[in-house]
Amino acid sequence: MTTVLRHHGSRRGTGYAAWTVVVEGTDVLLVDAGFPDDAEALVASVTAAGRTLDDVVAVLVTHAHVDHVGGLAALPAHVPVLASQGEAAHLRREFLEQVSPAAIAARAWRPRVARWAVGVLGAGGLRPVRDTRAVGVDVDTGERLDLPGRPVAVPTPGHTSGHVAWHFPDDGVVASGDALVTAHPTSARTGPQLLDRMFHHDPAAAEASLAALRGLDADRLFPGHGPAVRWARGRSR
Ligand SMILES: [Zn+2]
Incomplete structure (x- = not known):
């Protein structure tokens, strides 16, 4: 059956979040599902595909x-909301691995960081989010899930401990989340890149996880921030 994958960004057009x-x-x-204030855009992205929310069979986080x-x-x-075991617990907010307001404040002298912080506040970024539906799946098996596009989890710890990218082998697409992005309001660069170190729970692990992404059979990158790109693997940093 034909599978169609589309990448959508935040309606604010500044690349804060993508799904x-x-x-x-x-x-x-x-x-993924964007910021709290992206809910309308999320619904619109499903409608644009000719479907409704009743057609949504699952969300991979x-x-x-x-x-x-x-x-x-x-x-x-x-x-159902599916994530790695660790990330499902994170989503239930049994713990929180997230850049602290103090770390942001320490870098707010950088105009891009200051502008980003203001944008995040405007998108509902401080609203507590917790989802008790989150179900943990075993992500180390390399198994294809019985879901549209038959995705495979690719463990990519670093940004958070339980971070996974989702690979769609038949379509050559990897939805990389924040393991690899193509733009971010805090960065002057475009193209595949790591987020600023302050955003990673474990920056060294985030760097090491790039190898897992580079090893995939994929030529399109659908990142968690920035536009989808044709992806020449191995050239990303
Ligand atoms: Zn993000």
Whole structure:
């Protein structure tokens, strides 16, 4: 069956957050869900694919930060939310691995950081987000899940301990979450890149996880921030 994957960004157009809509037949799978205030745009992205929220069969989460799970509240309560075991616990807020306000304040002399912080506040970035539906799946098996696009989890710890990218082998797409982005308001660069160190729970692990992404059979990168790009593997830093 034909699978169509589309990458959508925040309606604010500044690349704060992005998610992926996967359509196969009448079924819809989402990878991530944007900020709380992206809920309307999330619904619109499903509508743009000719489907409705009732067609959403599951959401895959790369990691449990507010800019990737804020829109989950817009989905019907029965829709399963799947993540790695560690990230599911993170999403239930059994703990929190997130850049601290103090770390942001220490860098707020950088105009891009200051502007980003203001934007995040405007997108509901301080609203507490917690999703008790989160179900942990075993992500180390390399197994393809019985979901649209038959995705495979790619453990990519570092940004958060339980971070995973989701690989769609038949389509040559990897939804990389925040393991690899293509733009961010705090960066002057474009193209595949790591986020600023302050955003990673373990920066060295985030760097090491790039190898897992480079090893994938994929030529399109659908990142958690920035536009989707054709991806020449191995050239990203
Ligand atoms: Zn993010």
